Amino acid sequence: MxxxxxxxxxxxxxxxxxxxxxxxxxxxxxxxxxxxxxxxxxxxxxxxxxxxxGHGNRRIVEAIKRQADALCLSSPSAVFPAKVALAEKLLAMAGPGYSKVFFTLSGAESNENAMKIARQVSGRYKMMSRYRSYHGASLGALSLTGDWRRVPFEPGIAGVVHVPDCYCDRCPFGKTLDTCQRECATHLGEVMRLEGPRSIAAVILEPVPGANGVLVPPPEYWPLVRKACDEEGALLIADEVLTGFGRTGKPFGFQHWDVTPDIITVAKGLASGYATIGAVIVHERVAKHFDAQVLACGLTYYAHPVACAAALETLAVYEDExxxxxxxxxxxxxxxxxxxxxxxxxxxxxxxxxxxxxxxxxxxxxxxxxxxxxxxxxxxxxxxxxxxxxxxxxxxxxxxxxxxxxxxxxxxxxxxxxxxxxxx
Ligand SMILES: Cc1ncc(COP(=O)(O)O)c(C=O)c1O
Missing domain, CATH: 3.90.1150.10 (Aspartate Aminotransferase, domain 1)
Structure with a gap:
């Protein structure tokens, strides 16, 4: 002690x-x-x-021990069963059309890599996010973050545009749910156009902003944002670091609405804290860009075997229990x-x-x-x-x-x- x-x-x-x-x-x-x-x-x-x-889950602890005995470390480019099985499981959970996973060690890294992927695929550099948001403590993720944690590190990275939130209890547009025309979503589209035609690489949103007060959007919000992204050719990234893995009752928060993000970022509940692991889940329409182009992303501890085994067992526990x-x-x-x-x-x-x-x-x-x-x-x-x-x-x-x-x-x-x- x-x-x-x-x-x-x-x-x-x-x-x-x-x-x-x-x-x-x-x-x-x-x-x-x-x-x-x-x-x-x-x-x-x-x-x-x-x-x-939950705490003290023996199944996950035993899976970690088994993996440590079998293969405790590996190269980022190596393959082993838990790595393949975990990627396959995440793609299946995300739904039809998702084809590749990029592994990380945390939520911040998931968002950093999602942003890099969006920039490489689109050839654009501007990112859009909301004020009442948190996307991680690394410099890029903090630049995306809208809340007070961004402020000490300004100017941060270039090209991040923040827009008002979908905060129905204190609507930034002075409306109520009965009177509004979902201005929070239409305003986002308007700001995208004002930033310069087809200049935004991606919009990143928490399906339900968590630490900033659980701001549950009305059902039309996500589909309207998807439409705005499609009109401007911008990618849509769902930051599921907090909302992922059942927090809102579904495997991913975006699954409450009829929407398909281009990229999904996860961490936290992926291994429920039993190991450090995150992931970027990428739709085929984005992933195919890297068939012939270099994916300029990498980490020494990419897909650590013990973390992959812990995550794989965690995902089984969610279902079995x-x-x-x-x-x-x-x-x-x-x-x-x-x-x-x-x-x-x-x-x-x-x-x-x-x-x-x-x-x-x-x-x-x-x-x-x-x-x-x-x-x-x-x-x-x-x-x-x-x-x-x-x-x-x-x-x-x-x-x-x-x-x-x-x-x-x-x-x-x-x-x-x-x-x-x-x-x-
Ligand atoms: C929505 C969201 N994104 C990203 C992060 C950053 O995750 P991490 O602390 O694992 O880097 C958090 C952490 O609270 C979060 O809530």
Whole structure:
């Protein structure tokens, strides 16, 4: 055991080092993780939204061990069974027409490589994304990112154009769902044309922006964006790093709508955190460009054998344990419970949005109240994503969570929130 220390010899991420409050993790099981002080935490956030299958899954651990015994390292250009089987499985999950996979180690790298592929195929350099988005912490992915994390690194890479969001609770065009003409999608098309005819290489969107508040689009949004991309000859990239692998109840978030992205980027739930792996899933109409042209992308640890084996077993666990169905079944329960919490709270109309096991509570309250909430949640050993700057708490439990433990967890959150914000 490490034990509590004042200082650690490494950086903590996305925080001033003095503000870091680490817990020492020792293991976990299902929707719970354990800490060295004897704590049992209910994980309502799947750590960083990656532990979709849940903690302590023995099948995945055993698959990793078997692969380490058989072949523990390989060359990026080598082939072995788990690499082939994983690519075939991802293509089958994506649907008809997808023909190639490019492997990465993370979500940021998936988006970097998707952007490079789009630039190589189109011969254009401009990229379009939205303001309330997060696409990763590398410089290119941060340039695509629209939220506050981009700002310290500006000017970033050249040619990224941001457009307003599909944020129906606070419509940037001043509309409501009843009165709007889906201006968020038509405006995106208009900006594409204004940027110069046929100048955008690709539009990259999260099917449902996750960390920025679970902004579920109306059903017409994605098909309208697809149409705008087709008119301008731009590729459409679905960033499924957070929404992929059942988070919204389907293998991929875009599958809620009648749309076929050209490129799909994944990571997080692909191996559910048991190994570091991501992927770029590419449609045949894009992939064929590289039959005779050099694909100028590569990584030393491309398709690491242990990571491929972990991912392959993870994908089998989703299916064998019915986890996509569990997310679909429990999604409305989660939403109902979070709505009950919202009804307890005071202030300017708390909002609840969600799809599958991805639900946000948005509330206007001073930052000190949100800090109090974080304290109350830690006291109750509840782990989830609370963001006082954006005024959101985001629920994204492992897909294996049981109904009663989830309901108890959200009700405990409600008690913590009532102490932090007061009662209506
Ligand atoms: C939508 C989305 N894209 C990309 C990333 C970056 O993934 P990674 O942290 O694995 O680089 C994240 C991480 O939270 C994400 O939510």
């Amino acid at each position: 490490v034990g509590p220390r004042m200082e650690y010899p490494f950086f903590f991420t996305w925080t001033a080092q003095q503000a870091a409050k680490p817990v020492e993790m020792t293991g976990g099981e299902g929707a719970w993780f354990f800490t060295s002080d004897g704590g049992r935490w209910l994980d309502l956030g799947s750590l960083s939204y990656q532990v979709n299958v 019915g986890l996509y169905d569990n997310a679909t079944r429990l999604g409305p329960v989660l939403r109902r419970e979070v709505e009950a919490v919202a009804a307890r709270l005071p202030g300017a109309r708390p909002m609840v949005r969600g799809l599958g096991l991805l639900v946000a509570l948005e509330l206007e309250a001073p930052i000190e109240r949100w800090a109090r909430l974080s304290k109350e949640l830690a006291a109750r050993r509840l782990s989830l994503h609370v963001d006082g700057k954006r005024g959101t708490a985001i629920f994204a439990p492992p897909l294996c969570i049981g109904e009663s433990e989830m309901v108890a967890g959200v009700r405990a959150f409600g008690d913590a929130a009532a102490l932090a914000f007061g009662e209506a």
